Amino acid sequence: MTRSVDEITGGKRLRRMRKADWSRRLVRETELTTSDLIWPIFLIEGENRTEAIAAMPGVERLTVDLAVKAAEEAAKLGIPAIATFPNVAMEKRDTTGSHSLDADNLINRATRAIKAAVPEIGIITDAALDPFTDHGHDGILRDGIIVNDESVAQIAKAAVGQAEAGADIIAPSDMMDGRIGAIRDALDAAGFQDVAIMSYATKFASACYGPYREAIGTSGLLKGDKKTYYIDPANTEEALRETEADIAEGADMVMVKPGLPYLDICHRVKETFQIPTYVYQVSGEYAMIEAAAANGWIDGERVMMESLLAFKRAGCDGILTYFALRAARLLKG
Numbered sequence: 289m290t291r292s293v294d295e296i297t298g299g300k301r302l303r304r305m306r307k308a309d310w311s312r313r314l315v316r317e318t319e320l321t322t323s324d325l326i327w328p329i330f331l332i333e334g335e336n337r338t339e340a341i342a343a344m345p346g347v348e349r350l351t352v353d354l355a356v357k358a359a360e361e362a363a364k365l366g367i368p369a370i371a372t373f374p375n376v377a378m379e380k381r382d383t384t385g386s387h388s389l390d391a392d393n394l395i396n397r398a399t400r401a402i403k404a405a406v407p408e409i410g411i412i413t414d415a416a417l418d419p420f421t422d423h424g425h426d427g428i429l430r431d432g433i434i435v436n437d438e439s440v441a442q443i444a445k446a447a448v449g450q451a452e453a454g455a456d457i458i459a460p461s462d463m464m465d466g467r468i469g470a471i472r473d474a475l476d477a478a479g480f481q482d483v484a485i486m487s488y489a490t491k492f493a494s495a496c497y498g499p500y501r502e503a504i505g506t507s508g509l510l511k512g513d514k515k516t517y518y519i520d521p522a523n524t525e526e527a528l529r530e531t532e533a534d535i536a537e538g539a540d541m542v543m544v545k546p547g548l549p550y551l552d553i554c555h556r557v558k559e560t561f562q563i564p565t566y567v568y569q570v571s572g573e574y575a576m577i578e579a580a581a582a583n584g585w586i587d588g589e590r591v592m593m594e595s596l597l598a599f600k601r602a603g604c605d606g607i608l609t610y611f612a613l614r615a616a617r618l619l620k621g
């Protein structure tokens with residue numbers, strides 16, 4: 289007794305609406321727009337100079353003047369915000385990351401230059417200490433331990449310096465306990481009530497950050513790993529508790545990082561807290577797509593757009609992605 293397809297489906301045929309481009313567009317549930325994109329860029333000292341990053345083909349470190357040009361281009365395409373990450377000169381790095389407090393460090397100089405030339409783009413800065421430490425950790429290292437409270441005090445000071453330079457959103461990626469509340473207090477005390485905080489609320493101890501460490505020059509420095517402060521990739525409940533704590537401390541927006549391997553976390557965070565939720569499609573994810581595309585194994589452009597759409601489908605309000613400029617150009621048509 290074989291049943292007909294109509295008997296099996298009860299006449300429900302989901303292919304009906306898939307039959308043409310117009311009908312697929314009509315039933316499309318999520319959409320990626322340029323307003324969803326945040327573009328992370330890497331900074332170096334000097335003028336009118338770029339440096340290639342071996343593990344991130346198509347991404348370059350930029351001197352501040354070229355970062356200004358990049359920000360102009362991003363703004364023209366409608367990208368709402370950029371996030372800056374500095375490759376700090378080795379002689380400026382020390383065990384406490386003290387140069388993070390220098391009003392004239394590379395991050396702050398770039399912020400001032402971009403603010404002056406492209407006031408319409410949002411600037412997101414990271415207050416973690418890793419670009420400034422000679423051991424590559426996000427906090428202060430003492431006797432083999434990343435000390436929490438001392439790190440928080442310095443990160444909060446660095447955040448105020450970034451706000452003074454003109455940063456619109458402080459995004460601390462260090463995962464120290466209490467940093468969001470401490471940064472909020474410090475910003476408010478300095479008169480920066482309008483500077484927002486995007487918490488890297490659920491940052492996992494992932495193997496996907498390698499190319500980024502090449503980009504900011506920490507891969508050769510890093511001793512040990514970051515498992516004492518980043519979240520275990522196995523843990524969902526802990527990620528939710530961390531997010532809840534950061535929201536209670538004053539985070540305006542939260543982030544999940546990395547991206548595609550943690551789509552379930554994106555979904556759970558958005559569903560649980562209904563707060564502006566962002567995802568960081570990190571350097572290793574970028575590198576994997578680029579490497580496969582370079583080998584001709586995948587259509588890089590289509591995989592790029594599919595990965596970005598997946599974040600929207602999972603519930604994210606925006607995506608930090610090294611593809612931002614390329615995706616924005618594609619979306620513009």
Ligand code: PBG
Nearest residue numbers: 416418426461496497500570571
């Ligand atoms: C550290 C930091 C990391 C990234 C941004 N800031 C991770 C790390 O180096 O451990 C990763 C970004 C990426 O991989 O694209 N504060």
